[in-house]
Amino acid sequence: MKLESIVEPICPRPLHSEVADRLRDLIVQGEFEPGTRLNERLLTERFGISRTPLREAIKMLASEGLVQLLPNRGAVVTAITRKSALDMFQVMGVLESLAGELACARATDQDIEEIANLHATMRRHYKRRELNEYFRLNQEIHQRIVDCAGNAELADIYRRLSVRLRRARYMANYSKERWDEAMAEHEQILEALSQRNARRLKTLLATHLDNKLKVIEDWLGTVEPAPQKRAPARA
């Protein structure tokens, strides 16, 4: 009997960890909009757990910056402002730049091959206009590039920042033109990485990021200036 056939984790993960993941997804995917209050009773019923692990999970999300803790009044999903998005992109920029540099120097051929495979899969989804799968692989590729920079701290910080940034990207609408453009950029990024051309990779990553930012800015431009209608905020 192959050991690999035992796929389901024998040891069930702790509830607080599981719940944190699910809550994180709900927030990142925009199901819980910014400003939404996390009502503990509702959430315990939703997840079928008690308040203890839920509260532990909320504390973790607070440390990740996804929710804000208001003493005696629970937690609310943090807002995404134009300023905060700009700030995050700016940090993202230097992180990706460093990652690109290191990745060119340290990535193994196998690393690059795996990224190329992900890229190929992403291209298929792109051609089929499967936006969600495309997004997921897009994200995965970026993370993999950072991972193979061989700097675990960088990878970790990048991951956390990505999560928060992804919230904005889930909300912003991708135009067809932008999608085509992004795909083209990705082709070039992969090429530069394959050639281990650090300077070019850094430039490409910066451009790519800048274009992402533009998309989000457009979205924020249409949404933010008129926040008169505060979200009713139901959990």
Next chain:
Amino acid sequence: MKLESIVEPICPRPLHSEVADRLRDLIVQGEFEPGTRLNERLLTERFGISRTPLREAIKMLASEGLVQLLPNRGAVVTAITRKSALDMFQVMGVLESLAGELACARATDQDIEEIANLHATMRRHYKRRELNEYFRLNQEIHQRIVDCAGNAELADIYRRLSVRLRRARYMANYSKERWDEAMAEHEQILEALSQRNARRLKTLLATHLDNKLKVIEDWLGTVEPAPQKRAPARA
């Protein structure tokens, strides 16, 4: 009656937040060495609280990367390896570089004046050889430079990374020569900021950081190669 005279927080902070701070201090200052297991019973007795807020605090520290959660076996203080220190410094480098750039562009004259004051105080402590106070102000100055870059996300990420790095710096011994050198570097850093000379500031910050790294590397060099004696790890 001046409102500012009400100094003590009217609303007592939640226990989990208070405990998180105290635990963080204990870890950063090296009282809990890497590998130390956090025994919940002992800690609840020590702090005089129940396990609920303690566990919430531990989850927060885990999200900050100060402790590692082992399912069903609690939390242990994360190790500091040569590699992880190097990695953190590398990230620190690009963050400070960005911060320096932005700070030169955005800092108000008042910001700079306040930093200059902190610097003057630090110099006094330096002259009196008051290492702890010097360290505290040193840290504060760096954080203030980053803060006045006007990028809240950057400031936050920088702060978290600083906390983890400070652990290493608490352990490494400062030689008198290095201290003199560091103080001189700080004089130059302040000067560059005052002149809003971004390029120079970035260079100086990079050099300063690099020298810090060297100190830690020396310490790690003496400690790490022979980790045969695993810490007994009492909480």
Next chain:
DNA sequence: GCCGCTTCGATTGCATACAACCGACTCGAT
């Protein structure tokens, strides 16, 4: 009619109780 105080329901913060799990030890069989 408007403002402030009081009361009440709902919610969070904390403490405690119970269950599941881990690791070490004992003890017996080979």
Next chain:
DNA sequence: ATCGAGTCGGTTGTATGCAATCGAAGCGGC
């Protein structure tokens, strides 16, 4: 003597109960 199953103390994971707090609605005084 060594290995393995079984047991037990201690620890962590989860659920629940109680106290403190908040916000809003109700109420009386001006």
